[in-house]
Amino acid sequence: MGQKGCLLIHGFTGGAYEVNPLARYLREHTDWIVSVPVLPGHGRKLNLRETTAAEWISFAEEELKRLWLYCDEVFVIGFSMGGLIAAYLAIHYPVSKLVLLSTAALYVNTKQIAKDINMLFKDVWSKKLNENEWFGHYKYKLIHTPVRAMREFRKIAKATVPLLSQVTIPTFIAQGEMDGIVPPRAARFVYDRIGTYEKKLYLSKTSKHLICYGADSEALFGEIAFFLSQTEHPDEG
Template identity: 50%
Template sequence: MIGCLCIHGFTGSPGEVAPLAEYLRKRTDWMIKTPTLPGHGQRLQLKGITYDQWFRSAEEELQALMERCETVYVVGFSMGGVIAVYLAEKYKIDKLVLLSAAFYYVNPRQLIKDIHEIIRDGWRSFRENPLFIRYKNKIFATPLTAILEFRKLVNEVRPLLPRVRVPALIVQGEKDGIVPPKSARYLYEQIGSEKKKLLFLPDSYHHVCYGPDRHILFMEVENFLLENGDY
């Protein structure tokens, strides 16, 4: 049996990877898991949570999947992509998919563009603007201690990249205002995988599973996971 572990991002929930997970469920007979990291989910409770708890939770989910499946893939979104690299260096997985992986974070140029878009949208609809809602939730629902733990996590995983040898698909939205494109380029250059592919989605923001290029993303991920070949 094939298993696929999909890991969401910082301050997020399994909903961030749900469209891709559902696509794969409909088109395969794989065992697909989308766990919730400690302190995350619909109601954030990040105070007092440490980054090693996120590692440990993801490891436990992966171990459980490996006990039931001969082949295991790991998909990670944003911070989940960083955790996925950690798992790939420590465990024998078969393929790795990294979506908007947050080895660098906050793209100032795109953030300014997003703010201008909010302003153009008009004051009356300001509170309903999805970009405003996204940034508001990130800012006001996240304690400083959690941000520091996130940075610790990234700093611990970066040195592991050259030791990761598993085939990897690296995906990045070019309009991402949270993780800049240089994060994907850095990841592609530093990861030790001989088989690797870098895919830029020209019209997508951070949440690539919901972006206008999502159908391209889904097909690329499916093809990557199903097929052998050069990347």
């Protein structure tokens, strides 16, 4: 058995923290080399004014190639925009298996955002605003995300979504049904378009967009580890 590697790619305006809980789980439960790079301009402090979609994809490609220096087999996991980049890598490189988390094939779940905003106003009324994790997280992103960067993100979506039928490797698709950023129907949208018959759809009833922090994340991580560890993949709906 050769060395296995796993590349985890975070989302737009995000950073390694978005997928770190899953990375930790994989490191604890496997002997794989787990890589969690931070895309140019991303991380805890955003600097997205000069970075481009081409740079993000190129950076992910280089990280994938670097893993192959040490590994005989590589899996790719992508979160949100990272899911689109992961799919791109799976189409263009000999990746063994693909995991797509909250993949941004469809963008903005307005109903859930309305619920989150309503909760935000309730917190304002009860003077718990500083305790509202959602507010702090998205306030920073809104301030530090230029319109130009949004256009770069959309370039990736526009280029990658039509190619999903070219994904021919085993694929695990997970989505939170409470996601306020990517509509939950995006998971079925991706599932229906992925070209492989070896695919699994996992829906979390309680998770929001940051699915690696959901209440059922341990169960999700176990499912992902099992999926990636399997040597054969029965067709699943």
